[in-house]
Amino acid sequence: GQSLEQPSEVTAVEGAIVQINCTYQTSGFYGLSWYQQHDGGAPTFLSYNALDGLEETGRFSSFLSRSDSYGYLLLQELQMKDSASYFCAVRDRDSGNTPLVFGKGTRLSVIA
Amino acid sequence: DTEVTQTPKHLVMGMTNKKSLKCEQHMGHRAMYWYKQKAKKPPELMFVYSYEKLSINESVPSRFSPECPNSSLLNLHLHALQPEDSALYLCASSQGLAASSYEQYFGPGTRLTVT
Numbered sequence: 096g097q098s099l100e101q102p103s104e105v106t107a108v109e110g111a112i113v114q115i116n117c118t119y120q121t122s123g124f125y126g127l128s129w130y131q132q133h134d135g136g137a138p139t140f141l142s143y144n145a146l147d148g149l150e151e152t153g154r155f156s157s158f159l160s161r162s163d164s165y166g167y168l169l170l171q172e173l174q175m176k177d178s179a180s181y182f183c184a185v186r187d188r189d190s191g192n193t194p195l196v197f198g199k200g201t202r203l204s205v206i207a
Numbered sequence: 208d209t210e211v212t213q214t215p216k217h218l219v220m221g222m223t224n225k226k227s228l229k230c231e232q233h234m235g236h237r238a239m240y241w242y243k244q245k246a247k248k249p250p251e252l253m254f255v256y257s258y259e260k261l262s263i264n265e266s267v268p269s270r271f272s273p274e275c276p277n278s279s280l281l282n283l284h285l286h287a288l289q290p291e292d293s294a295l296y297l298c299a300s301s302q303g304l305a306a307s308s309y310e311q312y313f314g315p316g317t318r319l320t321v322t
Contacts, residue, residue, distance in 0.1 A: 128309045137297060137313035138250060182249055186309050194238075194263075194301075194308035197249035 097121040097187050099198035106204045107173055115168045115201045117183035125186035127166045128195065129157055133179045141168070141181075170203075178205045211314035213298050219320045222288060228317045230281040230298030238262075238304040239281045240311065241273060242297040250297055250313075256281060257304040288321045295319070 100118045107113040117127065126145035130138040142150055144159035144166060156169040170177055183198045211232045220226050230239065238257050242250035255263035256275040264273075270292075272284040281298055295318055299311040 126309055137315050138299075138311075140310050140312070143309045180247075184309075194255065194304055195252075195311065200247075200249050202247075 097185055097196050099183055099185060099196065101181075101183055101198045101201045103199065104202045104204070106206060107170075109173055109175060109205055109207050111173050112169065112171050113173060113203065115170075115181050115183075115203065117166050117168075117198055119164050119166075119183070119185050119198075121164075121185055121187040123187055124161065124164070127157075127159055128184045128186070129168045130182045130184060130197075131179050132182065132200075136179075138182065173205050175205050175207070178203060211298055211300055211312050213296075213314035213317055215317055216315065217318045217320075219322060220285065220288065221322055222290070224288075225284070225286045227285065228283040228296055228298075228319075230283075230314055231279055232300045232312070232314075233279055234300065234312065235278075236300035236302055236312070237278065238301045238308060239275065240299040240301075241281065241283050242299060242313075243292075244295045244297055244316070254283075255304065262304060285319075288319075290321050293319055293321045 098120045128143045129141040132138040142157040149158045154171045159166040180200045182200045184195045214229045241253040244250045253267045254273040259275045270287050274282040295316045297316045298314040301308050301311045
C-alpha cells in the first residue's frame, strides 16, 4: 500500500513564499502530482514530477527527491486567491487498482 | 475544450428515490472516473472506466451503479441511498489509465444530499 503525509494547515502572508511538503511511502513509485481545490470547487491539476528536481510553472514550482521519498509545492508571491486546499497524489506501480492515491490535503490560508 | 461537465449541480433525494448523475467530456480522453468527496477530505475513488469498460470498482456498495454509454459520457445511477452517502460526487477524465492518470481533469461535481 501507500501512505502520504502532508501538513493539514498552513497560513502565510500575501506576497510571501510558502512551501507545502509531502512525504510518501510506496512500493513502486512512478511520480507525484499536485492538485489545488478551492472551497466548493473541483480539484485542478497543478504539476507532476516523475524525476528528481524542480519543475516551475509561473508562481508555482514543484520539487521531487525520489531518494528521500519527498516532494514539495512552492508558491511564490502569494495572492489571496491562492487560499485553497492542496493535495499531493502518487502514481504507484503497486497501488493495486487505484491509479492515483491522494494525500489528506493541506489547507492554505493567505492572510493580508 | 478542456472541460468536464456534470449535471445536476445539486441533488436532494430521499432514501427510496432513484436518480442519476451525468458527466461529459469532449477531450477524447479514454479514462473516466467517479470520486466521492466528503468535506475537508481528499477525493475517494469509486469507479474507473477505461475505453468504456469498467476497469476499477473500489468495493463500492451496489446502490451505486456506474454506466459508460460511450467514450464521452459517464453516468452514476443512485438507488436506495443512505444519509451517509451525502457528499460531493466528482467526475474526472484523463487521456488514459496507465501513464497519464497523473493528470486528471475534474468536473465541478454534484452536491448530493440524501434525506
